[in-house]
Amino acid sequence: MSEKTCKDITLGAAARFLKRNDDYIILTHASPDGDTLGSAYALYYGLKEIGKSAEILCPDLIPAKYSYFAVKTDHIKSEKATVIAVDVADEKLLGALKDSFAGKVKLCIDHHISNTRYAEKLLLDSKASAACEIMYELLVKLKVNINDVTAKALYTGIATDTGCFKFSNVTAKTHLITAELFDYNIDAADINRLMFDTKSKKLLQLERMVLDTAEYHFDDKCILLTVTEEMQEKTGCSGPDLEGIAIISRSVEGVLAGVTIKQTGKEEFKISLRTFEPLDASEICRSLGGGGHKGAAGVTISGTLDMVKEKILSAVKTNMEKTNVWASADK
Ligand SMILES: [Mn+2]
Numbered sequence: 023m024s025e026k027t028c029k030d031i032t033l034g035a036a037a038r039f040l041k042r043n044d045d046y047i048i049l050t051h052a053s054p055d056g057d058t059l060g061s062a063y064a065l066y067y068g069l070k071e072i073g074k075s076a077e078i079l080c081p082d083l084i085p086a087k088y089s090y091f092a093v094k095t096d097h098i099k100s101e102k103a104t105v106i107a108v109d110v111a112d113e114k115l116l117g118a119l120k121d122s123f124a125g126k127v128k129l130c131i132d133h134h135i136s137n138t139r140y141a142e143k144l145l146l147d148s149k150a151s152a153a154c155e156i157m158y159e160l161l162v163k164l165k166v167n168i169n170d171v172t173a174k175a176l177y178t179g180i181a182t183d184t185g186c187f188k189f190s191n192v193t194a195k196t197h198l199i200t201a202e203l204f205d206y207n208i209d210a211a212d213i214n215r216l217m218f219d220t221k222s223k224k225l226l227q228l229e230r231m232v233l234d235t236a237e238y239h240f241d242d243k244c245i246l247l248t249v250t251e252e253m254q255e256k257t258g259c260s261g262p263d264l265e266g267i268a269i270i271s272r273s274v275e276g277v278l279a280g281v282t283i284k285q286t287g288k289e290e291f292k293i294s295l296r297t298f299e300p301l302d303a304s305e306i307c308r309s310l311g312g313g314g315h316k317g318a319a320g321v322t323i324s325g326t327l328d329m330v331k332e333k334i335l336s337a338v339k340t341n342m343e344k345t346n347v348w349a350s351a352d353k
Contacts, residue, residue, distance in 0.1 A: 028139035036145045037163040045075045047103040051110045052081040052117025058109035060179025061153040063091050064172050071166040081117035085262040091175040109153035112138045136304050136313030151191040154179025158199050173206035186218050228257040244279040251285045268294035279338045291330045292322045300345040306337045
């Protein structure tokens with residue numbers, strides 16, 4: 023689907039679209055997080071309420087911690103399915119599902135400003151803290167019954183994409199929608215403990231190793247953390263375990279750019295970038311072929327670790343110069 027033919031649609035148009043068809047495949051992004059899963063499942067439960075069939079396809083294994091809402095869904099034959107993608111900013115992020123579904127997404131529901139407009143129709147609200155905020159409004163528009171599990175899925179997406187309501191993407195609307203979700207039995211404290219305050223012994227061990235890799239650049243305004251394949255093997259941590267590692271990089275005093283480099287192949291590295299104003303993580307990652315939000319973005323780069331470090335540091339430097347936060351070069 024070329025950029026030109028992607029049509030922006032309203033909540034009302036999206037609701038009508040959902041009523042029109044019967045069988046849906048809902049796609050999430052690879053390395054699934056609480057928001058892509060929460061919005062996919064909320065949509066799934068909503069579609070079931072209005073008598074539709076739907077299957078959720080996730081490119082990677084869904085971590086067990088989401089099992090309080092992530093159940094087994096219907097099986098839909100892809101020939102007759104209407105394909106929807108949620109929280110997926112770019113077809114590349116469909117990972118293992120990309121080859122089967124590229125060019126076939128009819129509706130994308132997203133909140134990434136970097137959305138590459140690959141779908142036929144796009145319901146985008148870049149001011150929404152999470153795709154789950156948009157999904158809540160869509161379910162209200164559809165006038166479907168929201169049950170406790172749907173509310174838990176939505177709450178999970180909003181809580182995880184806002185770092186438990188701490189990030190700059192939180193708005194009054196975020197809180198108003200969340201307040202509505204408290205009408206249901208969501209056990210918010212339990213969800214937050216599971217999402218934010220619980221880690222495995224092996225992850226704690228990995229975090230200790232990662233902290234030892236810390237490098238500071240540009241007058242300590244940038245921290246760089248590295249997670250090598252060797253560390254992952256030694257500790258037994260894998261993809262989903264690493265989801266929360268990037269958060270460490272934004273907790274250091276004075277740091278405006280937190281870079282976490284995770285090795286995903288012999289010469290392939292996935293970068294998670296966290297920034298504070300005036301830096302723009304989305305712009306930095308986009309310059310390297312990735313994307314995301316202003317405060318949190320990512321990109322996958324091939325090459326040796328040294329090459330990858332140089333590329334991301336140079337992109338961070340460019341953004342620092344552009345935004346005038348850093349005047350003197352130390353590199
Ligand atoms: Mn999201």
